Amino acid sequence: MIWLVDYTYYEQPIDERLAEQKKQYFHIKKYKRWKMIGPTADVKTKTYGMGLLRIATILACNHIPVKYIHWEMLEEALERGQPMPETIAFSTVCPTVPKAAGLCEKVKAVSPETRCYLGGIHVTLDEEETKERFPVFDEFITGFEYESAKQLAGTDLPHVPAVYADFSLLPYPIKDYAINTFSAMGCPFHCSYCADGLAPHFKAAEDGMISQFMKMLPEKTLIHFFDSVLGGSVQGAFDLCDRLIQLNHPFILSCDMRADLLTPELVRKMEQAGFREIRLGLESVDMDLLLQNKRTLSYEVFLKQVKMIKEETNLYIAAYTVLGLPGTTYESHMTTLEQFRFLLEKHYIDEIKNTLYVPYPMEGVDYSKRGLILDSMDWNRYDRQSFPVYHTKELSAQQIWDLYVETLCVINDAWCKSLGYERISEIPAIEGYYNEYIETNYLK
Numbered sequence: 001m002i003w004l005v006d007y008t009y010y011e012q013p014i015d016e017r018l019a020e021q022k023k024q025y026f027h028i029k030k031y032k033r034w035k036m037i038g039p040t041a042d043v044k045t046k047t048y049g050m051g052l053l054r055i056a057t058i059l060a061c062n063h064i065p066v067k068y069i070h071w072e073m074l075e076e077a078l079e080r081g082q083p084m085p086e087t088i089a090f091s092t093v094c095p096t097v098p099k100a101a102g103l104c105e106k107v108k109a110v111s112p113e114t115r116c117y118l119g120g121i122h123v124t125l126d127e128e129e130t131k132e133r134f135p136v137f138d139e140f141i142t143g144f145e146y147e148s149a150k151q152l153a154g155t156d157l158p159h160v161p162a163v164y165a166d167f168s169l170l171p172y173p174i175k176d177y178a179i180n181t182f183s184a185m186g187c188p189f190h191c192s193y194c195a196d197g198l199a200p201h202f203k204a205a206e207d208g209m210i211s212q213f214m215k216m217l218p219e220k221t222l223i224h225f226f227d228s229v230l231g232g233s234v235q236g237a238f239d240l241c242d243r244l245i246q247l248n249h250p251f252i253l254s255c256d257m258r259a260d261l262l263t264p265e266l267v268r269k270m271e272q273a274g275f276r277e278i279r280l281g282l283e284s285v286d287m288d289l290l291l292q293n294k295r296t297l298s299y300e301v302f303l304k305q306v307k308m309i310k311e312e313t314n315l316y317i318a319a320y321t322v323l324g325l326p327g328t329t330y331e332s333h334m335t336t337l338e339q340f341r342f343l344l345e346k347h348y349i350d351e352i353k354n355t356l357y358v359p360y361p362m363e364g365v366d367y368s369k370r371g372l373i374l375d376s377m378d379w380n381r382y383d384r385q386s387f388p389v390y391h392t393k394e395l396s397a398q399q400i401w402d403l404y405v406e407t408l409c410v411i412n413d414a415w416c417k418s419l420g421y422e423r424i425s426e427i428p429a430i431e432g433y434y435n436e437y438i439e440t441n442y443l444k
Contacts, residue, residue, distance in 0.1 A: 184232030
């Protein structure tokens with residue numbers, strides 16, 4: 001028996017100032033989305049790792065006993081004294097690698113013969129250091145899909161599953177989960193702060209598994225496509241939209257995309273296919289900063305594209321932004337903040353999600369050559385809500401943190417005013433809608 005343990009989500013302590021700004025942000029977000037998108041099915045807080053579910057699907061298809069569980073379930077099994085299986089494999093993100101190591105030690109204490117594997121994108125990015133720092137694991141998985149499944153099974157796996165992912169293998173009913181899906185893996189771009197460009201390129205389910213979800217989920221369920229580029233390319237995006245239109249599904253879709261790849265024809269097609277939200281990256285208006293981080297999309301092109309989207313569709317536009325990239329100065333970021341305020345107040349975009357840059361460890365990468373100095377190797381803190389584990393030539397860790405919190409304040413204020421309110425407390429509370437947990441902890 002193989003237990004696959006999902007440790008890709010976790011609770012993380014959060015600074016009180018940050019928690020307050022996050023609560024205000026979600027308060028505005030609920031109201032804005034309610035006005036633009038309307039009612040939705042209940043949004044859940046449980047999440048699943050698609051890569052791990054894919055591995056479970058491959059193993060189950062080949063008649064290998066497998067059980068997908070969440071990390072809390074392993075803790076509960078240990079507390080009950082339940083016998084451990086022959087193999088346990090953890091899927092992790094960087095901050096949960098130390099946590100998974102702690103659980104592995106508990107497993108080994110009661111069942112030394114159980115073989116423990118560790119996998120996840122950050123193990124793949126820095127295998128050697130992971131092995132050195134966490135020797136409690138017996139083996140490390142750095143492949144994708146079939147490679148990982150074969151490593152766990154210890155043999156070739158000839159059978160191809162009829163479906164990309166079997167959601168019945170999840171420990172809870174699918175309706176209890178926030179739904180994320182994808183149609184293509186990999187990214188043709190190689191921004192220095194993102195690992196998506198290092199992933200292999202391949203097609204998954206041609207319709208993003210929407211036809212499966214139609215049998216399992218209620219109408220108006222929110223489903224997010226996390227493809228780095230929807231469909232893997234512009235043509236792939238058109239093809240995906242055509243399939244979704246044919247399905248005539250009842251869901252509310254969102255996706256990640258590059259602004260410079262969009263055309264009037266494509267955004268109209270996306271809206272026809274059921275997309276109601278599009279998420280676009282916008283890191284800075286400073287082109288020198290962007291080029292330093294291998295980001296080629298200029299602010300001028302971004303602005304032109306979001307204006308086009310608003311002219312052609314009613315899509316909700318959310319901008320992702322990453323603060324603290326090497327080369328960021330206080331002056332350049334203040335200029336960027338002015339444009340954030342402009343974009344919100346002019347209604348060219350509907351939301352700005354500000355995140356903190358995290359320089360995840362990557363084998364062979366010398367961050368000092370990028371103008372960044374790591375101050376901590378505590379992977380528990382490699383999280384977008386934690387105090388920075390680094391500083392740059394231009395800014396100290398404290399300055400980066402202060403700018404991060406200030407940016408949230410500016411975004412919330414501009415967002416509030418764009419809706420016609422002077423104070424956030426004036427914005428009506430939309431109870432039970434688009435619920436996101438944010439009190440004293442942040443659910444990843």
